[in-house]
Amino acid sequence: MKKSSLRIMISSLIVIIAASSLYFTLSGGISALQEEKTFVTHGGGIVKTTGEILDPLYTSATMEFDPMKYLRDFNYGRVSQLSDGTTLREFTIIAEDNKIMEVSPGVFYNVWTFNGTVPGPTIRATEGDIVRIKFINNGSKEHTMHFHGIHEAQFDGVFESVGAGGGQFTYEWKAEPVGVHPYHCHTMPLEEHIVHGLYGVYIVDPKEGRPQADEMVMVLNGLDTDFDTENNFYAANTIPFYYQHHPIQINTDELIRVYVVNMVEFDPINNFHLHGNLYHYYPTGTDTVPSFYTDMITLSQTERGIMEFKYDYPGKYLFHAHKVEFSEKGWVGIFLVKDNNNQNSPKEVQYGT
Numbered sequence: 001m002k003k004s005s006l007r008i009m010i011s012s013l014i015v016i017i018a019a020s021s022l023y024f025t026l027s028g029g030i031s032a033l034q035e036e037k038t039f040v041t042h043g044g045g046i047v048k049t050t051g052e053i054l055d056p057l058y059t060s061a062t063m064e065f066d067p068m069k070y071l072r073d074f075n076y077g078r079v080s081q082l083s084d085g086t087t088l089r090e091f092t093i094i095a096e097d098n099k100i101m102e103v104s105p106g107v108f109y110n111v112w113t114f115n116g117t118v119p120g121p122t123i124r125a126t127e128g129d130i131v132r133i134k135f136i137n138n139g140s141k142e143h144t145m146h147f148h149g150i151h152e153a154q155f156d157g158v159f160e161s162v163g164a165g166g167g168q169f170t171y172e173w174k175a176e177p178v179g180v181h182p183y184h185c186h187t188m189p190l191e192e193h194i195v196h197g198l199y200g201v202y203i204v205d206p207k208e209g210r211p212q213a214d215e216m217v218m219v220l221n222g223l224d225t226d227f228d229t230e231n232n233f234y235a236a237n238t239i240p241f242y243y244q245h246h247p248i249q250i251n252t253d254e255l256i257r258v259y260v261v262n263m264v265e266f267d268p269i270n271n272f273h274l275h276g277n278l279y280h281y282y283p284t285g286t287d288t289v290p291s292f293y294t295d296m297i298t299l300s301q302t303e304r305g306i307m308e309f310k311y312d313y314p315g316k317y318l319f320h321a322h323k324v325e326f327s328e329k330g331w332v333g334i335f336l337v338k339d340n341n342n343q344n345s346p347k348e349v350q351y352g353t
């Protein structure tokens with residue numbers, strides 16, 4: 001290389017470096033991805049990170065989660081009959097707290113799980129059944145299972161902590177009342193145990209059943225991936241934007257029933273807006289008569305209910321938080337409505353038992 005070319009090259013480099021320094025000086029700082037911040041975690045640890053990256057406190061197997069499978073997946077337990085004819089439903093739930101999940105491309109998060117997923121399995125029984133849950137804590141911290149609903153104090157999952165590394169406890173009660181209820185770990189600090197993912201849905205069906213419908217569960221949740229007690233992402237069923245990129249297929253003139261539960265921590269409210277339609281809403285699902293006919297409900301922490309609706313017209317319809325910050329950070333999805341009356345329109349919807 002000629003000396004003159006080398007001089008030009010070095011001069012150019014100096015200009016680029018100087019210009020870059022000037023840019024960072026004048027632009028009022030550097031981007032969030034480059035800037036390290038110190039956070040105090042929920043558990044009191046000090047973490048220095050650039051933000052939305054792998055939780056450095058944990059390294060373990062990554063977790064797979066399929067929101068489309070979760071949507072219509074109901075766990076009725078192992079069924080048997082007691083001597084008096086009562087139906088017994090037995091479940092085994094295992095808690096773990098060492099998994100890492102890629103919640104969004106390149107964004108990793110330490111999840112605490114019931115049976116390996118966030119949310120945990122949707123537990124379903126009929127009013128009057130006996131529900132028996134064998135809980136095993138394979139985590140590194142104490143955990144419990146606290147169910148909303150009616151049961152004896154000893155099975156409330158608050159005062160009887162279940163030890164780490166294989167501790168066990170059996171919860172048992174008569175399924176009541178009819179409705180949709182959350183369950184979650186109730187170990188302190190509570191927000192830490194909930195926000196990491198130890199929650200799920202418990203449905204109690206009325207003895208007489210409900211009208212046939214395409215049923216689904218939506219847990220509205222938030223992800224605080226940088227431990228600053230503010231959510232970085234929001235979702236219906238954990239993965240931000242999932243149902244926008246993978247629309248939920250339903251049919252016209254078919255009853256849709258959504259069991260919706262708000263598990264977002266830190267933010268005082270959440271909401272659910274449906275496009276091109278209104279729904280009948282049954283708060284907590286405890287009544288057979290809907291309380292509202294609306295396209296918008298507002299939910300505080302663990303508030304939940306049942307939404308029922310039918311679409312008259314085929315097409316794509318959004319559903320999302322009308323709190324725009326939440327929808328722009330992932331809590332948005334699409335119903336893809338197929339024409340049930342058009343014989344040429346393929347019936348692609350397959351739904352569960």
Ligand SMILES: [Cu+2]
Pocket residue numbers: 142143144185186187193198
């Ligand atoms: Cu816990």
